[in-house]
Amino acid sequence: MGEVKFVSNWEGVQSVPPDYIYPPEKRPGNVVVPMANAIPVVDLSTRDRPLLVRKILDASQEFGFFQVINHGVSRRVLEETTRIFKKFHAMSGAEKAKECSRDPYKSCRVYTSSENYRKEQTHCWRDALIFNCHPLEKYVHFWPQNPPKYREVVGAYCVAMRTLVLEILELVSEGLGLGRGYLASEMSENPLMLVNHYPPCPNPSLTLGLSQHCDPSLITILFQEVNGLQVLKDGQWIGVHPIDNAFVVNIGFVLQVISNGKLKAAEHRAVTNAKISRQSLTYLVYPKDEVTMEPAKCLINEANPPRYRALKFKDFQRNYLPRASDTKAVMECIGSNCS
Ligand code: OGA
Ligand code: NI
16 A cells, blocks of 8 residues: 555645545535534532533433533643643644554554545545543553654543543432442543644535444543534534633443433534634544443333344444444444344
8 A cells, every 4th residue: 555645744735636526415415503502511529429410411311412611631731631632633744654553463553534535425624633541550651652742641630531531420320320330340441542633624515524424432522623523413513612711521322221222322524614623632532342231230120121232342442433324234233133
């Protein structure tokens, strides 16, 4: 394979190339998407724990999405981390590839569009950096060393994210009646950090930064400064308004399965921007490969039979990747009527 042509490293692009133009029914078009303030904002410093649990559960059921404020990750850590990743994506393609080449397991990777580049019908207007991040001491020595201080800054971010994830997972477990530690367990032991970079695009109505999908995670915690994330709610796209110093949390397929459909993974996508580049820091909370994902036993009874089959996470992932932008097809793979 020749050298990867990252969108960030294109120069003087005047129009969207044909293989980035989505079919009309999938294009964002010129429709103005409402920046509904409907996605609930949850203040994690709320002392009333039952209230906090209820807010998170309600949002997860209704939208599959919420934002969190007063989350304990310091502004300084967030700022330094976003700055480092912007510098990383601004490096040349060869430099980025070199910085990711230390990992013999290839878990630290840069790619463009999606991991399904060669088979996908339309490319997305996006470059991505992805890497394992927990436990830190297992992976940090495979990480890039450039831009300077990368490991120190990103390491601090990942440690802070881990704390936040465990806190949110305990609240969700409590809300579902699963008991302590049900989700803060091997179900969440293999998080990945995914840094999406969407350079300015000459015509955002024709293409997408990221196609419509649900995440293959337990939950996902995203940080965005520039708007572009949209969620499908009752057949309508709504924009997720960037709030200063807030994270967007969404439910993934794994939690949908564990909760036996009580919580839903919502479909979402990222649109591009004609003027400025956009970056999102996406912390994907994954189970370990060998973990079996299945509806929690305590949520199953005669009135509530399992709606999904038991599946090892690695087998689920293998099924997910080629179908990522076709949620119905993914659902068919995990449904209880499948073998
Ligand atoms: C993702 C994702 C949206 C965004 O990385 O899974 O949905 O706004 N990202 O970058
Ligand atoms: Ni996503």
